Amino acid sequence: MSDDAPGHAMDTGSWPSIGRLALPLVGRLVEDAHMLRLEVSRSPAGATIVDAGIAVSGCLEAGRRIAEICLGGVGTVSIAGGDMETAPFEVCVRSPSPVLACLASQYAGWSLEHGKGDDAYFAMASGPGRARAAKEEIFSEIGYRDAAGTACFVLETDRPPPVGLIEQVARDCGLPASALTFVLTPTSSLAGTVQIVSRVLEVALHKCHVLGFPLEHVVDGMGRAPLPPPSPHFVTAMGRTNDAVLFGGEVQLFVSGPEAEAERLAASLPSSASSDYGRPFAEIFEEVEADFYKIDPMLFSPARVLVTALQTGRTFAQGGRSPVLLARSFGFPQ
Incomplete structure (x- = not known):
């Protein structure tokens, strides 16, 4: 979309420490653990472990708070009334610095692996700690x-x-x-459901990056996505949280730079631009035998996007939300 490599002109020298901004949010989560139905423990070396849905039930409010921690304290997350019968409530996300909040913190970009065979452990890490380790290319x-x-x-x-x-x-x-603090949010839990759906703005930012849109041109952003019912079955739960974004997510980005770039970005951003669009995610996942790499990466996007070119004030809208596909995914009668 631009001859400039994304991110090269960003003024990150003035960016705050997301670790310091998130610290009081983490402190309040731990302090309110009993009220939020969380369990806090310590590893042998003293790391704080917050269970938000494995041995305890957790709750929606815990998920909302965890989502704000994921944003590195540079964004707000709320649960509000929705506008579709299949999704009467939705998660709303805003950030005044979307690249910092979403790509430097919320994006689950650090692959953690340990052990082999039956003892193997794997998890994708998100949160402000990623920027402390800075092991991923995005930070350079x-x-x-x-x-x-x-x-x-x-x-x-x-x-x-x-x-x-x-x-x-x-x-x-x-x-x-x-x-160190590790917050554990199973996909099938109430907290996990909220924190995954709250990535609606982040998936738009990640796709901007993949498309080569200059990240320094992303000035502000907000998004919303329906809150799906959780499921005790992993694939169903994962499918519903993904579909909430793919079929019900809506994002507006405010960008600087030429209007033509904003228009091209809007055309490429929605999930409907992918060849895999049109079926619940769980069906696609099972068809590719649980191999994420066989799924078109362009699918992971909000259903509807609005891109406002600050230079001219024009807004370009593409895509659309699909109540029918959401009902199919969420298990609602059709």
């Missing part, structure tokens, strides 16, 4: 690394991280294990 692209004295990670998992993995993460962050 945008020119940002956090220097906070603590690191928080959110893992979409149904198992606590093993001791060896915690020690490795501590080394990668250059911090003692006691400075």
Whole structure:
């Protein structure tokens, strides 16, 4: 979309420490653990482990708070009334600095692996701690690394991280294990449902990056997506949370730069631009035998996007929400 490599012109020197901004949010989550039906424990080396849905039930409010932690304290998440029968409530997300909040923090971009065979552990880490470790290419692209004295990670998992993995993460962050917090949010849990759906703005930012849109041109953004019913079955739960974004997500981005770039971005962003669009995600996932890499990466996008060109004030809208596909995914009578 542009001859400029994404992120090269970003003024990240003025960006705040997302680790420091998220720290009080983490503190309040731990402090209110009983009220939020969470369980807090310590690893042998002193890392804080917050169970938000494995051995305890968790709750929607916990998921909302965890989503704001995922945003590195640079965004707000709320649950409000929706406008579709299949989804009477929705998750709403806003950030005044979408690249920092979504790509430097919320994006589940750090692959954590430990052990082999039956003892193998795998999880994708999101949250502000990613910017402390800065192990991913995105951080060199945008020119940002956090220097906070603590690191928080959110893992979409149904198992606590093993001791060896915690020690490795501590080394990668250059911090003692006691400075780390791991928040565990299973896909099938109430908290996990909210924190996954709250990624509606993040998937739009990630696709902007994949499409080569200059990230420094993304000035502001907000999004919403329906809150699906959770399911105790992993594939069903994963399908519903993905479909909430693919078929019900709506995002508006406010961008600088030429109007023509904003128009081209709007045309490419919606999930309907993908060849895999049109069926519930769980069906696609089972068809490719649980191999994410066989799914068109362009599918992971909001259903409807609006891109406002600040240079001219024109807004370009593409895509559309699908109550029929949402009802099919969410298990509502049709």
